[in-house]
Amino acid sequence: MTLPLIVGLAIFAGYPLVYLVLLAFTRSDLGQQFQGFVGFENFDWALSGTNFSGSVGHAILFALIVSLAQLALGLYLAVILSKIVRGGRWLRTIVLLPLMTPPVMVGIAWKLILNPSGGWLNGILLRTGLIDNPISFFGNHALAFPAIMLADTWQWTPLIVILCFAILQGVPHDVEEAAALDGAYPKRIFWTVTLPMIAPALLSVYLLRVIMALKTFDLVYTLTFGGPGNATNIATFEIWKTALREFDVGLAAAQTLMFAITVSVVTLPIVLLHNHLEKRR
Numbered sequence: 001m002t003l004p005l006i007v008g009l010a011i012f013a014g015y016p017l018v019y020l021v022l023l024a025f026t027r028s029d030l031g032q033q034f035q036g037f038v039g040f041e042n043f044d045w046a047l048s049g050t051n052f053s054g055s056v057g058h059a060i061l062f063a064l065i066v067s068l069a070q071l072a073l074g075l076y077l078a079v080i081l082s083k084i085v086r087g088g089r090w091l092r093t094i095v096l097l098p099l100m101t102p103p104v105m106v107g108i109a110w111k112l113i114l115n116p117s118g119g120w121l122n123g124i125l126l127r128t129g130l131i132d133n134p135i136s137f138f139g140n141h142a143l144a145f146p147a148i149m150l151a152d153t154w155q156w157t158p159l160i161v162i163l164c165f166a167i168l169q170g171v172p173h174d175v176e177e178a179a180a181l182d183g184a185y186p187k188r189i190f191w192t193v194t195l196p197m198i199a200p201a202l203l204s205v206y207l208l209r210v211i212m213a214l215k216t217f218d219l220v221y222t223l224t225f226g227g228p229g230n231a232t233n234i235a236t237f238e239i240w241k242t243a244l245r246e247f248d249v250g251l252a253a254a255q256t257l258m259f260a261i262t263v264s265v266v267t268l269p270i271v272l273l274h275n276h277l278e279k280r281r
Contacts, residue, residue: 023253030247042254055238063213074160082168099158107222110151141231167201203274235259
């Protein structure tokens, strides 16, 4: 009965992993793989001779910040949505619209919105007198990363809203009603009763979003292409450049394995905290 599952895992998980490991320890390019065993040379070069280390740092920073911002905003909107009974179904449909948009189209849309020449945001800032000259959001080292975070938040917050909305629907209403009878205000009920009850589930949502954010590629590709300089160069984009622009598949495989380990290290504290909160319930 388990044989189909085992065969499926071997084909879709085991074989790619073994192939990736073999590439990482050999000299391989896009045209010819496994030209010779090089040991840990690819790993050493990934750590010392490329921009990979910095791109991993950018990816971690990006994932942790946007996931936390999206969780806070998504929970806030979900609380509001849960209080709307009649219009809830229509509002949920509207909220999901950004999530249905392909990532590449999201990148193009935000590139037009933030364009310094005729962009919607720059037009508003100029008309209101807040700025004297257009701002190049994607050409500024300090603004490029926040601009990508803004686009990512617009796209993925609806997913967090729907997940948080489902979590809130599972909260027992009798507990909240008992707290209200004791004289607790709605805000106090949320912070002292509702939030502690849903904290483990929210951490699961945060973990899911962090993993997804660490794999971000489309927005960087369409908005900044890793620039200006290497200001928005994240790990997935660096791996893509190594494999498909420099054609060094062996080095890209080593980078992929190291990034996979990094993802495990980054997400481990979240998993441990989740387990701790589950035991306290």
